[in-house]
Amino acid sequence: MKTFFGFGIADNMFPTGECTIRRRDVNPEQARELIAGGVEVCLNPSHAATIGVMRERFGIDVAIPVKAPIVALQRGDRLLVMGVSGLPRLENRHEYTAEEVAGARFRFGLYEIE
DSSP, X not given: OOEEEXXXXXXXXXXXXXXXXXXXXXXXXXXXXXXXXOXXXXXXXXXXXXXXXXXXXHOXXXXXXSSOOOOXXXXXXXXXXXXXXXXXXXXXXXXXXXXXXXXXXEEEEEEEEO
């Protein structure tokens, strides 16, 4: 069993054919504990500003891969996702304002492949 950590999910991450996926909310402390237990990071380095917000707001610091890995979940694997809504796309700048971060919503979800 492996635990992965990222900002999003995609259908092609999951096993082909039929599988059961169980999802539950986790709070930031639980997310930090899961990450401290060892995860395979599947963050995209182009999301550096969001990664910075994650570090500052939640104290989560993980090694960022040079390029976004291809994730192939297997039965028994878990995927921890930090979902973010309300942050604008960064165009012609490299970081968010304090007001943008304050207005954003962050939610952690743990997906388990049964």
